[in-house]
Amino acid sequence: MEPILFKGYLITGLIAWAVNLPLGYIRAGKPKFSPAWFFWIYISIPFIVYLPIAFGISRVFILVAVLLAVYGQIQGARFRAERMSSEEKDRLYQIPPTDSVNPGNIDDYKILIALLNMGGPKTNSDVKDFLHRIFMDPRIIRFPLSGIL
Numbered sequence: 001m002e003p004i005l006f007k008g009y010l011i012t013g014l015i016a017w018a019v020n021l022p023l024g025y026i027r028a029g030k031p032k033f034s035p036a037w038f039f040w041i042y043i044s045i046p047f048i049v050y051l052p053i054a055f056g057i058s059r060v061f062i063l064v065a066v067l068l069a070v071y072g073q074i075q076g077a078r079f080r081a082e083r084m085s086s087e088e089k090d091r092l093y094q095i096p097p098t099d100s101v102n103p104g105n106i107d108d109y110k111i112l113i114a115l116l117n118m119g120g121p122k123t124n125s126d127v128k129d130f131l132h133r134i135f136m137d138p139r140i141i142r143f144p145l146s147g148i149l
Contacts, residue, residue, distance in 0.1 A: 013065060016048045027076070041073065051065060
């Protein structure tokens with residue numbers, strides 16, 4: 001392998017990793033699976049795909065660059081997680097503070113308990129048919145495109 005070509009691989013890998021360190025740090029401060037969380041994961045992908053093309057190296061190296069980017073994201077997120085307070089972690093995991101919930105202040109008319117009994121299969125061989133009927137019933141499970149599942 002020529003030294004210039006090797007430098008292209010090395011530079012591409014280092015850039016993919018280094019760019020994703022701060023992006024992983026920022027992502028760790030966003031609620032999981034929120035639009036902002038996904039944004040910070042995927043914002044560097046076009047750049048990472050462009051790097052091997054710009055350096056004239058094999059497009060197969062894109063996979064290696066993406067893996068290095070994922071590693072950078074993980075390292076940046078761990079760095080942020082080590083420095084987070086417990087309140088910030090609770091906010092990210094969307095856990096309400098325990099001192100704000102006082103059962104004495106809740107009116108009885110605001111409490112609702114729903115119990116459902118959907119039956120069950122009689123034998124092990126009936127499980128597949130039972131699950132099929134449960135998940136295909138539009139009155140039980142309703143969400144966009146639920147018929148596909």
